[in-house]
Amino acid sequence: MSAPPGQDIDLKVRCSSAAFRWARKTFDARDGKPGEVDRGLNASFASILSVGGKRLGVTSDGIGTKVEVAERTGVYSTLGYDLLAMVADDLAANGIEPTNLTNILDVDKLDERVVDELMRGLSQAALESGVSVVGGEIAELGRRVGGWGGGMHFNWCATALGVLPDELERPIDGAQCAPGDAIVAIREHGLRSNGFSLARSILSQAHGERWHEARCQATGESWGAALLTPSRVCCTLVRALVGEGVVPHGIAHVTGGGIPDKLGRVLKVKRLGAYLGTPFEPPAFVQELVGLGQVPARVAWRHWNMGNAMLVVLAPGDVERSLAVAARGRGFEARVAGQVVEGDKIRIAQAGEAAVEAEVN
């Protein structure tokens, strides 16, 4: 999750570092045994393990406060796409093919209809991406779980497992990136599961407590519907590219921290920069949010994906084939968004004008 306004990003970083420091002390526990931890990997979105000669990826995440939008709109069947996207596309960012998923649903009190809708959506999303849901736990936690309105409140997280396809010698981590590489963007029509605190704070200021019922000028739909837009799950596209013999040099799954953080994580492995002159435009509702909140570009691009679900770094010779694979996929929109350059900056332009410049560090 990106840090919402008013939260302390340094504190978050210190807590995550503490967690990682304690976790790292346990890595030795599996040396030379099944489940050995790969420490060589840079820029990892997932953890990579060795089991019986196979490379496994594993990652855990949740959909954060996007849940509130479902509570407000009463629409629960699309959150499964968001949950799957958060974990499956983190695996895909390392070239891992997601295979299985477990999920944990924490609720205050149970509502059978809501649980059924959530699980129906997750099942559908998983099937479309060739992932099998193999475990789940529903925990009734009473007042330990809160939310909006009078219905069932919940928090939802998942763990995804996957395997490195035989076509790849090693996980993709950015170590192959070079100046002149093309950066292909996959289009996103919503916010995925990030930047909701900023969006809510803008909307409640502009439209009051029941902001989800107000209309977005640009699209005519309700703000609730706009914010609920399900995530585009990209893992099948990455798998298809690899299956066609394309070896991406690096892949950024654009979540919290936006393109500056997530592409930066890939590029810093070789201390490179990027110029993105033709990323996808942010969806119309996101542009309206930017205007409503008078959000500076540097803030918007760090909180939201701005229309780009994933960035795939490719050898120039692989671009044409990759765009063709995307065009054959189920509704993927892909385009060349820019290229890798020397230096340590990510510069993003929109409609010919410089929008953002960020350090890779």
Add this chain to the structure above:
Amino acid sequence: MSAPPGQDIDLKVRCSSAAFRWARKTFDARDGKPGEVDRGLNASFASILSVGGKRLGVTSDGIGTKVEVAERTGVYSTLGYDLLAMVADDLAANGIEPTNLTNILDVDKLDERVVDELMRGLSQAALESGVSVVGGEIAELGRRVGGWGGGMHFNWCATALGVLPDELERPIDGAQCAPGDAIVAIREHGLRSNGFSLARSILSQAHGERWHEARCQATGESWGAALLTPSRVCCTLVRALVGEGVVPHGIAHVTGGGIPDKLGRVLKVKRLGAYLGTPFEPPAFVQELVGLGQVPARVAWRHWNMGNAMLVVLAPGDVERSLAVAARGRGFEARVAGQVVEGDKIRIAQAGEAAVEAEVN
């Protein structure tokens, strides 16, 4: 989690069934591919997958409302044992050796000291059991997470991965159980992570809102300390048994639903029953809880583990060797608690008197 008093067990079952029904529709997605789901297994505590010729186990769970006891006592360093036990011992119940763990910590707001203590405990617990912590996510969810007192509130869950040891041909699921098999119990000194709602309701009635500061008569310690007693993690003992050539016929990890549910799940595979004449005594504080709440035996044995962390079903010829392995392990107390019998009932006696009779179904 077991259903606490006042909660609707039927509703919980319907919701879990719905979740499983939707999950099952996705099992085909991996047929003939890495991550193929093993449907042949009975009485599963974990899900079993095939990856590259290896059998993998995966399971997810959390520590529920035991977290409140840490919030009340300010002691956070032992919950990691509870979290590890919930998932690692579910894998062990199928004979799977836990190898890796990811965790998700949902918080309202961050407290660096608390996060550090939680992760320190998890790291220590994992190291002691040969498990490596390979992933984690900390999500700041504001008022979506609640709890007791003024500090950081949180909910904590994990996913464990493991592999089937080469010594075992197939996961342990109860299919080898036969009348006359011995049932060996591993002692537990606390509640693990189950039955806290019942315990809290008894204690708040007896000792008021600040019940955690009241003294347990039997032990002299505070009720907070008693309820916080960390879980005995049993997976290394199961692994050691298998390493010594013992193949358990079935293993019950005693969590929500207690011995009747969890041993029942193992025995129902062969439609057998059990007579447990010499289980471990419940810890003194649990006996005091039973008295304070005038809890009928059938309720106590379904909400609490009553002193038995795990029950291992063994061929009679394997008992002596197994007890010797346990005696060599780090502080495991094990004893023969009873045996498998014909019929479909689990009967439990304590101190020579019948305590509980439950149907296996």
